């Protein structure tokens with residue numbers, strides 16, 4: 072098995088994949104020198120829980136949440152895994168999530184999981200099947216949203232409703248451990264209320280606190296990415312990408328409808344222990360090319376490029392999403 076670790080570029084992994092023969096290089100390296108690993112890798116093999124932070128960029132606190140600082144940190148410690156199909160992603164994502172659930176339930180007595188909306192939720196479906204459905208300690212899960220549309224909880228646009236219908240209603244997570252927004256409030260009020268909720272849970276020890284940043288350190292954030300490279304409700308070029316103090320903020324002019332949303336800020340996203348960024352489909356190939364290939368030269372980093380994790384940040388890509396690499 073060829074293997075390569077990079078300090079300032081993503082580590083590329085490939086699983087039963089046939090990356091297009093037209094791909095000559097990824098992050099400037101010949102494809103033959105990239106890391107190829109078997110599809111079914113254990114946390115131990117992944118180094119889960121043993122993140123090598125020494126290879127991360129060291130930034131002074133004032134630099135850490137500037138866009139340049141975030142881009143540098145975000146480039147520092149990335150893994151990229153390419154799968155033939157979204158079905159294979161769903162299988163791998165279930166194992167990745169279940170392994171981290173075991174680890175954090177043992178270590179901390181709880182597992183704090185952040186969901187996004189959109190296509191990510193459907194990619195969690197294998198967690199509802201054996202062996203995971205009966206082996207995961209769902210009673211220790213605490214579920215949050217990285218972003219939410221400010222609509223009633225039973226509205227078709229609600230990220231909560233999507234997760235409830237496809238996932239949460241099918242597993243025995245205690246209802247009190249599912250932290251939906253207060254949909255009776257304005258966008259600003261809902262963001263403040265959600266931030267207050269996170270603060271209470273940090274004080275009570277349910278959510279860990281990052282020693283490095285002082286922001287909450289969620290155990291696993293399961294994120295998606297839009298075709299424009301947005302993650303959460305942090306859109307390219309939007310001033311909210313520069314928010315450095317708030318934990319949760321609101322947006323009234325989201326370029327993707329509905330316009331009113333709340334979102335975690337980058338300091339909260341980037342303080343998490345693990346991030347899985349799941350990206351499928353050819354409509355996302357341009358943003359992937361820009362984030363991971365040569366398409367980003369001399370361009371402002373996309374929100375997906377500003378994201379990082381304190382432990383491990385891993386891209387789960389299907390072949391279609393890498394078609395422009």
Ligand SMILES: O=C1O[C@H](COP(=O)(O)O)[C@@H](O)[C@H](O)[C@H]1O
Nearest residue numbers: 187188189190191295296297303
């Ligand atoms: O609006 C949103 O879009 C993104 C991406 O969604 P996808 O369907 O293209 O995967 C999602 O991650 C975010 O949570 C959501 O509010």
